[in-house]
Amino acid sequence: MTTPSTQPGLFITFEGIDGAGKSSHIAELAGAFANAGRSVTLTREPGGTPLAEKLRALLLHDAMDALTEVLLVFAARRDHLCRVIEPALARGEVVLCDRFTDATFAYQGAGRGFDWQSLLKLELLTQTGCGLEPDLMRNPDLTLWFDLPPAVAAERLVAARAPDRFEAQPLEFFTRVSGGYAERARQAPQRFARIDAALAREQVAAQVLQQVTARGWLAAAGGAA
Numbered sequence: 001m002t003t004p005s006t007q008p009g010l011f012i013t014f015e016g017i018d019g020a021g022k023s024s025h026i027a028e029l030a031g032a033f034a035n036a037g038r039s040v041t042l043t044r045e046p047g048g049t050p051l052a053e054k055l056r057a058l059l060l061h062d063a064m065d066a067l068t069e070v071l072l073v074f075a076a077r078r079d080h081l082c083r084v085i086e087p088a089l090a091r092g093e094v095v096l097c098d099r100f101t102d103a104t105f106a107y108q109g110a111g112r113g114f115d116w117q118s119l120l121k122l123e124l125l126t127q128t129g130c131g132l133e134p135d136l137m138r139n140p141d142l143t144l145w146f147d148l149p150p151a152v153a154a155e156r157l158v159a160a161r162a163p164d165r166f167e168a169q170p171l172e173f174f175t176r177v178s179g180g181y182a183e184r185a186r187q188a189p190q191r192f193a194r195i196d197a198a199l200a201r202e203q204v205a206a207q208v209l210q211q212v213t214a215r216g217w218l219a220a221a222g223g224a225a
């Protein structure tokens with residue numbers, strides 16, 4: 001049983017093109033926080049609630065136009081934020097979320113060419129309210145961006161399961177998505193940490209830990225938790 005935390009909640013998101021290899025690192029970081037005595041909510045987007053998971057299935061497999069795709073992504077996010085993310089942060093938990101709004105700017109904005117300004121408006125609308133203080137927009141405390149050349153990611157994906165609507169996109173799409181992440185990182189440099197995902201697994205894990213320990217959120221390796 002975990003006792004309620006007196007520490008403030010922490011919202012960390014993980015981003016990158018398909019094939020960047022973030023999944024195992026998310027699980028590893030969750031373990032590190034749990035070992036340090038923190039309650040962890042491990043979740044993902046699109047998804048994370050029963051409703052948002054239904055929307056995820058539609059998004060990944062059903063053909064739709066760009067605006068429909070954007071609205072479904074934000075609808076899923078709103079449900080997830082209000083029902084899972086905000087309550088967990090209010091309880092003082094560490095929320096580790098596999099993708100969040102940066103993915104919408106990267107995939108729907110840069111990838112599909114959807115209007116960036118409209119995405120900014122939807123971001124503001126979706127990430128305010130929900131028990132948040134007036135005028136406060138929820139943003140991650142840290143976004144770990146797993147950056148990998150699209151050609152390398154494509155090679156990794158070849159061995160993966162049957163591709164969904166996004167994974168099936170051509171290399172040029174992922175080059176644009178990558179550019180979208182770079183643009184978001186440029187716009188919020190204090191929130192973003194670039195992880196060189198082309199390195200060996202252990203080195204990638206070390207970079208992830210380094211980013212978190214550098215902020216004082218976990219003790220450095222070998223130190224007391």
Ligand code: TMP
Pocket residue numbers: 018044045046073098099100101103104105107108166167
């Ligand atoms: P996943 O395979 O990493 O769980 O992500 C599912 C797919 O959804 C991935 O290809 C990226 C895509 N996606 C978007 O297009 N827009 C979004 O806002 C999010 C969160 C994911």
